[in-house]
Amino acid sequence: MSYVSIDLTDLLIASLLVLANGGLSLLFGLGLAKKLIWSALRMTIQLLAIGFVLRWLFAMESPWLTLIAALAMVAVAGREIMARQDRRLSGLWAYGLGTSTMLAAAMVVTVFALTTQIRPDPWWDPQYALPILGMILGNTMTGIALGLQTLTRGLERGKAGVEARLALGETRFGATRHVLRDALSSALIPVINGMAAAGIVSLPGMMTGQILAGVEPVEAVEYQILIMFLIAGGTAFGAIAAVLGGIMRLTDSRHRLRLDRLANP
């Protein structure tokens, strides 16, 4: 297996495609040219920056710097969870619930994978730890965001049904069981669909990247299967913890529905 390196000239040639696109936009008056060029530039700068940061982290070989980088990734993903909510929890819960459950789920699954299956030496080697955490984090983030969104919507729109169940003597978990089920299924459906489509409809990005980098295809596939399992586990743990936490927060110890603990939209 071989690996073909690309250089700056190759990138410039490829960027002609974006420029051509911009030209078409100008020609048809779509008004997209500026946005297109701007986001292409942004993408280039962001990716180059992360490339240099990763190169530096790999060279430093420090567990503490690796941990700090991991926590920074979690912090940014936590903001993204919050940004995707129409109705947020009030106060610190808005950021805290999604971020803490994602932190716990993604970290546990990543450490589990590094110490028992992938086993690099040392186990926290940033070359393995950061990309794997990133992949688990991205999916867990989406799952938690969808789960919390479906939960708060379900409780708001289904207030009459939940309160009827409470009035008939169900506990806060019994009365919200139907909302919990909806929230968890919308959290897990992207992962389930992703697994079902992998290899037939889509060639997963990580596996494709490894193959381009010269890894033998079957070995790349094995890695991809492992990652899929880790993603499924992380997303399920994170979404269950976040949705149950959301139910705890939006009800109280007297089994009342407490939508007043949602922030005003």
Place this chain on the structure above:
Amino acid sequence: MQKLELRGLKVAVGPTLTCTVAAGECLVLRGASGVGKSLLLRAIADLDRHEGEVLLDGVPQDAVAAPIWRRKVLYVATEPGWWADYVGDHFPDRDGIAGDLDNFGFSPDCLEWRVDRLSSGERQRLGLIRALSLQPDVLLLDEPTATLDALNTGRVEKLVADHCRDGMAVLWVSHDEDQARRVATHILRLSPTQAVAEAVS
């Protein structure tokens, strides 16, 4: 005999309420919209936070787990809520309600109906049947005939009166003066500042 007791019960709006409703009694709450009648019923069922005490047979609300309290002191909303697709999914004990379904003119196959195709009157009657099937000690009715025709209004009044005679205590929010006279053993008229007892006849 069960006795519901309110001591200085206060919700977000309206007067502070102190009164008792004994088994077999039906207390009708009247008053303008927005005076807090529904909120009072919700507070008695402990569905909302509130000030003051509510006791059943001398046992305070907080001394009982909320789900157990609510099964004894049961709140029925004007528009009862539903959570599953089919009517029957809301009734764990299908055999126990056959008589009440018949009383309200429903055929037994109504349990196979979809909830979203029910009329508001059907929802209201089924909501009452659902509540009565739990055999509560105290029934909190929030305008239970608001969407019903004269025939069904009469059926509801008779059914509740029958349960009262068997020892149920009832709090009934009503806007209809004639209805209040028909069903009440006591009437309280609520204003934003006070609750005044009214003559029944």
